[in-house]
Amino acid sequence: MTNNLSASDPVGISFWLISMALVAATAFFFVERDRVAGKWKTSLTVSGLVTLIAAVHYFYMRDVWVATGTSPTVFRYIDWLLTVPLLMIEFYLILSAVTKVPAGVFWRLLIGTIAMLGFGYAGEAGWMDAKMAFIPSMAAWFYIIWEIFRGEASQINAGLANANVQKAYKTMTLLVTVGWSIYPLGYFFGYFMGSQDPVMLNVIYNVADFWNKIAFGVVIWAAAVADSE
Secondary structure, eight states, rough: OSSSSOOOHHHHHHHHHHHHHHHHHHHHHHHGGGGGGGGGGGHHHHHHHHHHHHHHHHHHHHHHHHHOOSHHHHHHHHHHHHHHHHHHHHHHHHTTTTTTOOOOHHHHHHHHHHHHHHHHHHHHSSSOOHHHHHHHHHHHHHHHHHHHHHHHHHHHHTOOOOOOHHHHHHHHHHHHIHHHHHHHHHHHHHHSSSSSHHHHHHHHHHHHHIIIIOOOOOOOHHHHHHHOO
């Protein structure tokens, strides 16, 4: 099989588009650090690290797909295990930019995210029965959703006087709820319904990563710039 990208390969094209978008987003977030107040620099640094890590993995995932036509599952989970916890602790970081936040918020979000991904990978890798692994993985995801909507993080956000942070927080919860739901849906249809289409699945995952990594960071950047100005 040739390693050249085919014009009729929507998955390969989507890998190329997203990988280049991630590189551009990384440069943008790091450059924009100098534009915002010091309290926002950590948030933008983390946003840049997320897109940088994802870009490197996308280069490898793109090559795997173009060369073999198979889903680069291992590379995806390595990427997610690094980037998704960083995305989740952004909730803690944006709140910490304007108020004091208990460390428990950080650890609950981090541990919940690692549990969600860990059980998901255990099912995909065959370490656990895929259907059994889905249950604790979804439980961890629902716990994360509860924490950002009804838990301590949400309560802290509701009590803020900073409209920029409140707006960013609400938008980020929407991104997590809608955007992250794509991943368990792909898992569910693949292992419970037996209808996993690698072409459609990878295109959807790639678009979801654009939404969940780049758009997520842009929301934080917009809040940081508005608050700094």
